[in-house]
Amino acid sequence: MSTTIGKFQGIPTTCISDAMEGLNNLDPTIKPLKESYKFSGRALTVKMPVGDNLAVLKAIGEAKPGDVLVIDAKGDQYRAVAGDFILGMAKTLGVSALVVDGVIRDILGTKELNFPVFCKGTTVAASGKAGVGEINVPISCGGTSVYPGDIIVGDADGVVVIPQQSEEEILQASLNKLKKDEEREANISGNTEALRKYIDSMLSRTSSK
Template identity: 70%
Template sequence: MDTLNFIPTTCISDSMNGLNNLDSAIKPLKEDHLLFGPAFTVKMPVGDNRVVLKAIKEANPGDVLVIDAKGDEYRAIAGDFIIGMAKTLGIAGIVTDGVIRDIRGTKELDYPVFCKGTTVAASGKSGWGEMNTPISCGGVSIHPGDWVAGDTDGVVVIPKNNKASIMKSALEKLTNDQEREKTVSGDIEAIRKYLEKF
C-alpha cells in the first residue's frame, strides 16, 4: 500500500458524518499499521474458524478479510500460523469484531490485524460459515467489495458505490486540515483569531 498517499480514517469518517465507523474497540495490534482495500466478507460461527481458512484460499491479493465473529472474545478467529498464510498469499489485512491469539508471533509478522483484543483459546474447525455475503462487523453493515480503511484511530467502511465521491471529500478534508494547521501552528495571534469563530 502507498502509505504516503494514505488518507486518515478521521478524514474518511468526517466525509461520511461518522456513519460507518466500526466499534472503537477494534484497533490495530501495532499502532503504525495502515490498511486499505476491498472487503472480502466472512461470517463465521462463534468459536469455529474453518470458514476463515476457506476465505484465505478464495480471497484475491489486496483484499481485506473482514470477519464477523459475532463479537466473541473467548475463542480466537486466528493465530500467527493462519495470519502468516494470509500475509504470504498477499491478503492486505484482517479486520474482525473478534479476537486473535499468538500475539508475539503475530506482531513479528508485521502485518495489519485489527481486532477487539487477544485470547489464549483456539477455535474449532467443524463449522461452515459464509463468504462474500453481507455481514455486520463492529456494528456496521458491510457488503463484499466495500472498501475498508484502518489506522491507529480505528476502522471505517466506504460503500463501494460511493467510494469516489467519499474519497474526494476525505482528501479535501485532509487538505483543509493541513492548511488550517499551517495557519495557526505556533502562532498565538493566529490561534486567537481562529478561536474567535466559536
C-alpha cells in the same frame, strides 16, 4: 492496488470518517495490534458462528492479493478467530489485512509477522472447525454494515468502511478535508493571534445555532 484504493491509503481515517459524518466507523474497541499498521483494500467478508473458524480458512484460500478479510465473529472474545499460523498463511497469499470484531491468539508470533491485524484483543482458546459459515456475503462488523467489495481503511485511530457505490465521492470529500486540515495547521499552529481568531469564530458559530 487500484488508484482509488491507493489514494485512500494516504488519507488518515479521521479525515475519511469526517467526510462520511462518522457513519461508517467500526467500533473503537477494534484496534491495531501495532500503531504503525496502516492498510486499504477491498473487503472479502466472512460470517462465522462463535468458535468455528473454517470459513476464515476458506476466505484465505479464495482471497485475491490486496483483499482485506473482514470477519463477523459476533464480538466473541473467548475463542480466537486465528493464530499466527493462519495469519501467516493469509500474509503469504497476499491478504493485506485482517479485521475482526473478535480476538486472535499467539500475540508474539503474530506481531513478528508484521501483518496488519485489527481486533478486540487476544485470548488463549482456539476455534473449532465444524464448517459452518459464509464468505462474500453482507455482514455486520463492529456495529457497521460491510458488503463484499467495500473499501476498508485502517490506521492507528481505527477502521472505516467506504461503500463501493459512493467511493469516488467519498474519496474527493476526504481529500478536501485533508487539504483543509493541512491549510489550517499551516496558517494557525504557533500563531497566537490566528489561534484566538479561530477559537472565537468556532464559539460564535456554536452560539448562533
